[in-house]
Amino acid sequence: MNPHSSNSPKASPNQSGLAIGLFLVCLGAMFILAAWWAYDVVKTSTAPQTTPTLAAPTPASNAGRLAQPILSSPQNPTQLDQGSLVYWGICMACHGDRGQGLTNEWRAVYGEDQNCWASRCHSGNHPPDGFIIPRDNLPHAVTGAGSLTTYTTAQQLYDYIVVTMPWWKPGSLTPAKGWAVTAYVLKLNGTLPQGVALDATDASAIKVHNPVPTSQNDQIGEIVLAALLGLVALVLILQANSKRKAVLVGSRQATLSGEPAPARPRPNFLLHLHPPSIPAEQARWSYTLGTGGLAIFLFMVLLVTGILEMFYYIPLPDQATISIQTIARLVPYGGLIRNLHYWGAQALVLVLFIHLLRITWTGAYKKPRRFNYLLGLALLMLTLALDFTGYILRWDQGTSWALVVGTNLIKAIPGLGNQLYEFMVGGAQLGSAALIRFYSWHTFGLTLAMIAGVVWHLFRIRRDGGIAVPPARLRRSEERISRVELVRREMLLMTAAAFALVLLSIFWPAPITPPLTNTSVDLTNARAPWFFLWVQQLLKFGNPFLLGIVVPLLILAILIVIPYLFPKPADSELGRWFPKGGRMVQILIALLTLLLIGLTIWAILPEPG
Amino acid sequence: MNKPSLPRRDFLKMTLDSLLAFGGLLGLAGLIRFLSYKTEPPQPTEFDLGLAETYPLDSVTAIPEVPAVLIHNDSGFSALSLICTHLGCTVQVQSAGFACPCHGSRFNSTGYPIKGPAATPLKKLRVERTSDGKLVLYTN
Numbered sequence: 001m002n003p004h005s006s007n008s009p010k011a012s013p014n015q016s017g018l019a020i021g022l023f024l025v026c027l028g029a030m031f032i033l034a035a036w037w038a039y040d041v042v043k044t045s046t047a048p049q050t051t052p053t054l055a056a057p058t059p060a061s062n063a064g065r066l067a068q069p070i071l072s073s074p075q076n077p078t079q080l081d082q083g084s085l086v087y088w089g090i091c092m093a094c095h096g097d098r099g100q101g102l103t104n105e106w107r108a109v110y111g112e113d114q115n116c117w118a119s120r121c122h123s124g125n126h127p128p129d130g131f132i133i134p135r136d137n138l139p140h141a142v143t144g145a146g147s148l149t150t151y152t153t154a155q156q157l158y159d160y161i162v163v164t165m166p167w168w169k170p171g172s173l174t175p176a177k178g179w180a181v182t183a184y185v186l187k188l189n190g191t192l193p194q195g196v197a198l199d200a201t202d203a204s205a206i207k208v209h210n211p212v213p214t215s216q217n218d219q220i221g222e223i224v225l226a227a228l229l230g231l232v233a234l235v236l237i238l239q240a241n242s243k244r245k246a247v248l249v250g251s252r253q254a255t256l257s258g259e260p261a262p263a264r265p266r267p268n269f270l271l272h273l274h275p276p277s278i279p280a281e282q283a284r285w286s287y288t289l290g291t292g293g294l295a296i297f298l299f300m301v302l303l304v305t306g307i308l309e310m311f312y313y314i315p316l317p318d319q320a321t322i323s324i325q326t327i328a329r330l331v332p333y334g335g336l337i338r339n340l341h342y343w344g345a346q347a348l349v350l351v352l353f354i355h356l357l358r359i360t361w362t363g364a365y366k367k368p369r370r371f372n373y374l375l376g377l378a379l380l381m382l383t384l385a386l387d388f389t390g391y392i393l394r395w396d397q398g399t400s401w402a403l404v405v406g407t408n409l410i411k412a413i414p415g416l417g418n419q420l421y422e423f424m425v426g427g428a429q430l431g432s433a434a435l436i437r438f439y440s441w442h443t444f445g446l447t448l449a450m451i452a453g454v455v456w457h458l459f460r461i462r463r464d465g466g467i468a469v470p471p472a473r474l475r476r477s478e479e480r481i482s483r484v485e486l487v488r489r490e491m492l493l494m495t496a497a498a499f500a501l502v503l504l505s506i507f508w509p510a511p512i513t514p515p516l517t518n519t520s521v522d523l524t525n526a527r528a529p530w531f532f533l534w535v536q537q538l539l540k541f542g543n544p545f546l547l548g549i550v551v552p553l554l555i556l557a558i559l560i561v562i563p564y565l566f567p568k569p570a571d572s573e574l575g576r577w578f579p580k581g582g583r584m585v586q587i588l589i590a591l592l593t594l595l596l597i598g599l600t601i602w603a604i605l606p607e608p609g
Numbered sequence: 610m611n612k613p614s615l616p617r618r619d620f621l622k623m624t625l626d627s628l629l630a631f632g633g634l635l636g637l638a639g640l641i642r643f644l645s646y647k648t649e650p651p652q653p654t655e656f657d658l659g660l661a662e663t664y665p666l667d668s669v670t671a672i673p674e675v676p677a678v679l680i681h682n683d684s685g686f687s688a689l690s691l692i693c694t695h696l697g698c699t700v701q702v703q704s705a706g707f708a709c710p711c712h713g714s715r716f717n718s719t720g721y722p723i724k725g726p727a728a729t730p731l732k733k734l735r736v737e738r739t740s741d742g743k744l745v746l747y748t749n
Contacts, residue, residue: 026624030631037635104740144655209650221639228632235625239618311644331646333639 026231033224065097065109079197083184086177090166094139099188101141139167143188148208153322155203158182179203193330200514205325222336222506229499236492271483275462278486280479281575282467287362290493291355292467297494298348299454301501305341306443313393315439317432320395321515328512335509336502342510343501345387349531352380360562360589363569363582364468370563372460377559379453382446384531389442391529395435398513401526403430405539412545469575527604534599555592562588658736658744661686671702675748677734678702688734688746689720695727707731 069084071077077085087095096106141147151157162178164170173181179198186192191210196202281287312331314323327334356376359365365373392403407430411421426433461467469475528536538547562585569581578586615623656675664670664686670679676691676699691707693700698711706723707716714725721730735747 026628030628034631034635207650209653210647221635224635225632225639228628228635232625232628232632235621235628239621239625308640308643312646312648326648332642334643334646337643 029227029231033227037221037224079180079183080187080192082177083180083182083187086173086181087184090173091181094167095142099141099143099147099185101147102139103141142185148185148189151208153204154182154186154198154206154208155200157185157208158198158203161185196329201512202325202329204322204515205329218333218335219506221333222502225336226499226502226506229495229502233492233495233499236488236495239488267483271487274483274486275466277480277482278466279469279472279475280477280481281469281475283481283486283489287575287577288467289354289358291351291358292461293490293493294351294497295348295355296454296458297497298344298351298501299450301340301344301498302348303447305337305344306447308337309341310443315393315435317395317435317516320393320435321512324394324396324512328509336505339505339508339510340501341390343504343508345390346530347501348383349387352383356380356559357589357593361582361586362468362577363574363579363585365563365585366468366568366571366574367563368464369460369468372457372464373563374560375453375457375460377556379450379457381556382450382453386442386446386450387531388529389438389446392438393435393442394512396513396515398511400516402528402532403434405528405536407434409539409544409548413549414545470572474572530600533603534596537599537603558588558592652748654747654749656746656748658746660742661738661744662742664744669702672746675734675746677746677748678707679736679744679746686736686738686744688736690732690734690748692732693727694722694729694731695725700731 069088071081071084073081093110094102096103097109100106148157151160158178161182162171162173162175165173182203183192183196183198186198186206186208189208191206191208192198193206196206198206309327312323312327312334314320324338328338329335331337359373359376388402388406391399392406407421407425410424411417413420422428424434424437426437527533535548535552538551541547566585566588567581567583568585569579573579573581656672658664658672658679664679664681666681666683668679668681670681671677671691672679672688677688678691680687680689689707691700691702692698693709693711693714695709695712695714698709700707700709700714700716706718707720709715709725709727712726714727715723716727716731717723719730720733722728737745737747739745
């Protein structure tokens, strides 16, 4: 029996019409999505990027130049509204209505201060005695040629303004007003990104002299991506019924007995990577939960998004957080890429944990899969190391203590501790060397090891007979599925996971905090990354070496010896959850899980009193 | 029973392939957009040269930030770009003209090429005087 016969399922004319109609609807949806997205892209890329020139004043409009600015939202003033008011009331007298500085033309328009060098500047908000503007240091222009040249970032401009301005009463601006007027000055220069509420979080990433297009809405493209993924998943689900789960035992036996294999189309590369058929039992969602395939997929997402982030991330202490803010706020789709990377990484740790539970609770660590189980544990350690090093690369106020504690834990190891510390940190204290090392480990060293480990892990899966099920003679059913069906299931899982990941990334941004500065950071809440909260809780109890190094290593040691020292289920029991023969291991893993979860919850409970 | 003009599996395969091809194109466009972001601000095109009085008559002053040279002669202020029109090296100011160190181009005092691979004259740049008596150089 040839499983790949091309007997098409016979459909009635009504079904044909329905099929054509459905296809046209999909085509129409595609074109609408494409048109919407293309329109948005063209609109943002052809928007004028030069600094906007305000209308040249004519004698008739001079009165309008001195009037109070009209707010865009009087009931609920935006930051720019507040900035325009601050500028009008405090800065405009000296810096001009267009930011042109105290030019002769502006002095003529402003009127009452024209002779202020002789009579001292008086006006409603100036000091009662007035003040004299030095003749050789007139208020500078804040827009146009040669202005604001000493400031690269919005943070630097803000720092200068709040400390030295207004000139006749320096330091009198509140931080809120300072940020508002800084945003307004950037707006005058055409360099304020849309929709940004300026404050310390990302002011170091926003450049004073970088013109921005007038609209930056990435969400349209992201929603188009999610919609496309949904459509692909839908088609993959629909394909299920048209590919029968063929019973292939007959053809398999023919090949084994030496007769020529039945003619069938040669597989493409993706199909070739899979065995021609696998027992249907190996591919049950309810058995494997798809965690292995999901982990591979998430790793691929992390590789691609990580490479894209490398185009903009700068591994230097004073530029790291700024470059991440640039990716998250300013680069088109940068926010999506960063969020995919962050959520993909956290999801991978969770999926790997569930995968470990599945392996240990179904007895899949048994011979001949013992070595592959150890490989899997090594991959888990690599993943945690990758997650931790990636976390550190943020180099912002939220992650600084994790780095201090993590590296000092290494120092706590007796004998080797100091040398290991210097190896990890590249010196005697944390600084640029540590950042570069963590960056190299994260993007290259650990990644290469991970790729090698994953390839080896997948090879061993094939060599050990695929996903753990009873051997053929003990199996409950002889059903098999073809490689085409297997690949379809994998693609469906990946598409559905991508859909969920993209939705998560669109609506829930990855965390970031203001950059580290040389001044001490006041942190009332210093938390380890979530997957190490259990270690942080342990460390509250005493000796760091025993609790932070020995206990986690003991847990790892227990995991390592499970396939060698504990009773295992019989071959006939494989392929399902909680086989009787593996009770001791199941209880042990359950206890360890409860311990880790309990410690994690304890770590985030508020301190008593 | 009529045979269908398009079997279901072929229709689904066609739909999937076109969705993937389409998605690939959109993805490529998105990738290009992602990689096109410029992190550095563009070069300034206006340079404030200060008060006109600081440049006496018959002076040739180098302005290295541009790079350009400001010439004050009887017909007023003018400026020449010092970027060699061959492949962009900064030419050196000499007694009676300009010389490029990279491939040997030579220009006379008005920027016209007299020797070497450069074929077009040095670009003339616009100089304007503001109402406050300052000079502004424009490179665009």
